[in-house]
Amino acid sequence: MELKIDKGKPVCPQLAGQISAGIAIGALAPGEKLKSVREIALEVGVNPNTVQKTFEQLEGEGFVRSVRGVGWFVTDDGEVPVRLKREMTKKLLDRFFDDMKDLGYTAPEIVRIAEEYDYE
Amino acid sequence: MELKIDKGKPVCPQLAGQISAGIAIGALAPGEKLKSVREIALEVGVNPNTVQKTFEQLEGEGFVRSVRGVGWFVTDDGEVPVRLKREMTKKLLDRFFDDMKDLGYTAPEIVRIAEEYDYE
């Protein structure tokens, strides 16, 4: 699984979001070993500490676990991806509709705009 | 126009976004005088310096202008609201579709989910 960071924005949330998404969509399977802290740090060009911090945050949410001297692993709990995808989807929908409503659109208008949106 | 700040997140972008949205939707009309820096600071519970900084940023984008000793005004340029709304809408759509695609949805699926979304 490829990771990509937009420098200039906070790194941890970006990494956490991408790894969470990877778990949610099954690109990272339950129990699977993740790339090492150092490898990810090199790949996306950030400090290993930052990757470590991201993993510790994900661990706090029960998405990953660490085995000292071995690596980090996706949690074995098969329910997590299901729950994650549902929650992340809801979050995106809520934020999108909220933001669009702040711009003056009604719910039906938002849906129509989405239908007409030409996604590259 | 009411402003609301989520403490804990950066204040300036939040304020700038809400004021921009206000201009985009016409809640703040071209040429209209804005509330004073102090008034806004009290209303949302932040430091006046922070509000001042936000206005200066908006001024840099041509959305507002200041009259010394009097206050801040929405730009008189009637094109600004139109342009603002178009740009902000596009930004929200792009981000929403990008994020949903990262979650494994295809464009048609995203549209269908939006249609089924039950916005409170």
Added chain:
Amino acid sequence: MELKIDKGKPVCPQLAGQISAGIAIGALAPGEKLKSVREIALEVGVNPNTVQKTFEQLEGEGFVRSVRGVGWFVTDDGEVPVRLKREMTKKLLDRFFDDMKDLGYTAPEIVRIAEEYDYE
């Protein structure tokens, strides 16, 4: 409240334990502002990052909360000290009896030894 660190042992658990104990015994009251990260770092002679990390761990357990640019505060939840004291007491008792049992003592013997212990 005074903090003291035994260099050579992991710093974060020591700090977290002392602050938790302070909350448990009421030395740090609900809602009270804690010393700043930098002040504690200077006082106990560790890096501010380490103190910050400790606070973030305590935040994850709901014992403290931060207000950006202002400081860290003991949680307002008055139930927390009660729960904390009960849990920490149980933990210490469990560990003590477990360790003593590993040393070959029976429960009654452990109690007798505790009664005869001459605490300075």
Added chain:
Amino acid sequence: MELKIDKGKPVCPQLAGQISAGIAIGALAPGEKLKSVREIALEVGVNPNTVQKTFEQLEGEGFVRSVRGVGWFVTDDGEVPVRLKREMTKKLLDRFFDDMKDLGYTAPEIVRIAEEYDYE
């Protein structure tokens, strides 16, 4: 004598503590041959290097000695178990009373709590 390791915590101190306790309580008699490094490593699921290192530490404290090509033995000195038990007991008592005092208990309270403790 059975050994059990809590993965995630440093292994050497755990092993050393358990073997020391075994000597202190006579489960491992003076002069007795210990299990081989490999056998222990397999039993508790750690690397043989780690077990070897633990034995070398215990050797440094005079608790065990090695016979090349044969294995590791508990020291023949009959005084060692007595001394070990006394020292380990004192250490546990000191730590327990210290920690409980940090939690706000007085010595008499600590004793009373220990008396009332319902050890499973």
Added chain:
DNA sequence: GTGGTCTAGACCACG
């Protein structure tokens, strides 16, 4: 001055 984030780099335990 205060918390928040990040880089750089050291050193440890374990494998």
Added chain:
DNA sequence: GTGGTCTAGACCACG
């Protein structure tokens, strides 16, 4: 090589 902890120090947002 891998995670875990820590120091040192920079820079940001906010007050």
